[in-house]
Amino acid sequence: MVDLLEYEGKIIFKEYGIPVPDFKVVSDEKDIPDFNERMVIKAQVPTGGRGKRGGVRIVNNREEAVKAMNEIKNINFDGYRAEKFILEKAYVIKKELYISVTLDRSVEMPVTLASAEGGVDINSVPQEKIYKKPINPFVGVTEYTKRELSKFLGLSEDHAQEIGRILVGLYSIYDKLDASLVEINPLGLTDKGLIALDSKITIEDDALFRHKEIPVRYFGLDEIELEAKKKGLSFVKLEGDIGIIANGAGLNMATIDLIAQAGGKPANFFDLGGTDDPEKVIQAIELASKVTNKVLFINIFGGVTRCDTVARGVVQAINELKPKFKLVVRIRGANEEEGRKILLDHGIDSMLNLDEAVERVVKLAGE
Amino acid sequence: MAIIVTEKGLPVIVQGITGHQGSFHASQMKAFGTNIVGGVTPGKGGTSINGVPVFDSVKDAVKETGARASVVFVPAPYAPDAVIEAIDSGIKLVVIITEHIPFHDMTKLKLYAKLMGARLVGPNGPGITSVGIAKLGIMPNSIFKSGPVGVVSRSGTLTYEIVNTISEAGLGETTVIGIGGDQVVGTTMQEAVRMFQQDEATKAIVVVGEIGGTAEEETAEIIKKEVNKPVVAFIAGRYAPPGKRMGHAGAIITGNKGTAQSKIQAFQEAGVKVASKPSEIPVLIRQKLGNV
Incomplete structure (x- = not known):
């Protein structure tokens, strides 16, 4: 998932006819012009709750803005520092609303969510105060949906048109950019009408191939997770000391569960995926070695990935890496006999039964 | 009996059959007893792979073989189009093995399949196997x-x-x-x-x-x-x-x-x-x- 920063989202909002405050993106004090009105300066960071940590401040002139910016630059936002800032007019806000378009997995269609209680986490708003309506992609946003939405939010006649246009804009962004979430929170009701005071746009990884305009960068990932992602591998770091490599996401999760249930502490989730290249297995073991302290558990159910391929990769990796940790290999399925033989020829004992393998892993980790 | 795949001898084509995955699994499906009647790869029509005739389009394959189901191995950027092509050619069961198809495409494909009376299985899954009948997948x-x-x-x-x-x-x-x-x-x-x-x-x-x-x-x-x-x-x-x-x-x-x-x-x-x-x-x- 790629999360856009607020200012990137607001540029897109503007293109799609969603009203945003006039804003300027600044990163250095020389970018800040002279002014004499109520403005707001906001840190551009990919984390929530920046306001609570002092990342959003009201300023009345250039001097205050420069001071605020320099102070905010010293704040640590979950490991991120603000490098860019939005400087925009601070409106008098009569009311803060919420509106978004996202995928509803249950109805398998995009859905708009809206509430008159904006400015807070939508998950904390009671269901009955949320307007929820699927948008059929073959139909788009209907006129009656706009009327329903406006009424639900308690908007007056003159704002009904505006909210309709905003919904159309949000849905168009969702559709055209393959977004998984397009959110305005808060949507401010001001004396200048409805204005998007913040933006959140999330784009799915799977769709990035057709969006070269979207900057590919990932927030909130550990160094090893990022390295894996660049190699097209799926890796999630956990807190424990038992490294895990399995093929397939489901088998991986199940392996973690079994280890944890047996009292072990998994260090990671790592999907080897389907491969017939021993080199990929070596790469995987190299990467997993970085989080493994005590035992590395390789659990393979062969299909597309054949057991002999895995065995060859394991043998080579162990010869090259000469790891200090212990190794437990469990292989079943396609070419399991051949795979076991290759391992045994190199002095590596492999197991067939999953429960027994898990038991051994946890026992070795406890030694 | 079974569900979805219930007919022994159901004629099946493989879209993307000339690819690494497609050719390997077409053979595996045949070995299981699936009636693989053809494959589709645009531009490779008239050739054959492991004894399976390859066609340029699903329409050609259906015309020549009477195929009624398809297994899709086409890479994600082209897979949605391959699925629509299958549906438009009258295929009523499309099993999609491909991973990384954007969900936006899937929401639309699903609605389209429903409209046209076709069933989709997948994507990003191993397909479906009815024991003793046929395997459509990997x-x-x-x-x-x-x-x-x-x-x-x-x-x-x-x-x-x-x-x-x-x-x-x-x-x-x-x-x-x-x-x-x-x-x-x-x-x-x-x-x-x-x-x-x-x-x-x-x-x-x-x-x-x-x-x-x-x-x-x-x-x-x-x-x-x-x-x-x-x-x-x-x-x-x-x-x-x-x-x-x-x-x-x-x-x-x-x-x-x-x-x-x-x-x-x-x-x-x-x-x-x-x-x-x-x-x-x-x-x-x-x-x-x-x-x-």
């Missing part, structure tokens, strides 16, 4: 045994692990369907469970779920109201951290939604036994079925 041939258990799963290799366990315990399967690990899938867990309830040969149902979404919770509701056959469930991801995507696009806990705990609880409330490990599944089936 599950290993060796794990199956004919028997009374219907299996529906969101996973690939975990499904093999579990099916293998069920077979080795002497039970065996009717149909095994891997619905796919994505957020939007052609055939849902809910539909599969309903079909297994209707299928006479299926005496017990195994549901393999994982974190993310609410398919398991909705399936539990259906089981409570409509299913009288014994159901055993397994949920992967009990120890998955929130907010992290665990390999599958659909396997993510968002906020407090989609946790394994919520799914396990929903199943237990519906009278479903939830196995804590794969090897427990056949034991729980036996307890419910008696000796079969």
Whole structure:
């Protein structure tokens, strides 16, 4: 998932006819012009709750803005520092609303969510105060949906048109950019009408191939997770000391569960995926070695990935890496006999039964 | 009988047959007994691969072979178009193996398939196997045994692990369907469970779920109201951290939604036994079925 920063989202909002405050993106004090009105300066960071940590401040002139910016630059936002800032007019806000378009997995269609209680986490708003309506992609946003939405939010006649246009804009962004979430929170009701005071746009990884305009960068990932992602591998770091490599996401999760249930502490989730290249297995073991302290558990159910391929990769990796940790290999399925033989020829004992393998892993980790 | 794939000899084509995956699995499907009548790769029409004729278009393949089902191995950027081509050519069952198809395409493909009266299985899954009838997909041939258990799963290799366990315990399967690990899938867990309830040969149902979404919770509701056959469930991801995507696009806990705990609880409330490990599944089936 790629999360856009607020200012990137607001540029897109503007293109799609969603009203945003006039804003300027600044990163250095020389970018800040002279002014004499109520403005707001906001840190551009990919984390929530920046306001609570002092990342959003009201300023009345250039001097205050420069001071605020320099102070905010010293704040640590979950490991991120603000490098860019939005400087925009601070409106008098009569009311803060919420509106978004996202995928509803249950109805398998995009859905708009809206509430008159904006400015807070939508998950904390009671269901009955949320307007929820699927948008059929073959139909788009209907006129009656706009009327329903406006009424639900308690908007007056003159704002009904505006909210309709905003919904159309949000849905168009969702559709055209393959977004998984397009959110305005808060949507401010001001004396200048409805204005998007913040933006959140999330784009799915799977769709990035057709969006070269979207900057590919990932927030909130550990160094090893990022390295894996660049190699097209799926890796999630956990807190424990038992490294895990399995093929397939489901088998991986199940392996973690079994280890944890047996009292072990998994260090990671790592999907080897389907491969017939021993080199990929070596790469995987190299990467997993970085989080493994005590035992590395390789659990393979062969299909597309054949057991002999895995065995060859394991043998080579162990010869090259000469790891200090212990190794437990469990292989079943396609070419399991051949795979076991290759391992045994190199002095590596492999197991067939999953429960027994898990038991051994946890026992070795406890030694 | 079985579900979805119920006809022995059903003529099947493979879209993307000249690719590495497509050619390998076309042979494997044939070895299983699937009636693979042709393959499609634009620009490679008139050739053949492992004795299977290749056509330029699905329309040509259908005209020449009478194919009524397709298995899609086409890479993600081109897969949605391949699926539409199959549907437009009158194919009523399209099994999509391809992973990384954007869910936006899937929401539209699903609506289109419904409009045209076609069924989709997948994407990002191992396909469907009806034991003794045919295999449309990539599950290993060796794990199956004919028997009374219907299996529906969101996973690939975990499904093999579990099916293998069920077979080795002497039970065996009717149909095994891997619905796919994505957020939007052609055939849902809910539909599969309903079909297994209707299928006479299926005496017990195994549901393999994982974190993310609410398919398991909705399936539990259906089981409570409509299913009288014994159901055993397994949920992967009990120890998955929130907010992290665990390999599958659909396997993510968002906020407090989609946790394994919520799914396990929903199943237990519906009278479903939830196995804590794969090897427990056949034991729980036996307890419910008696000796079969």
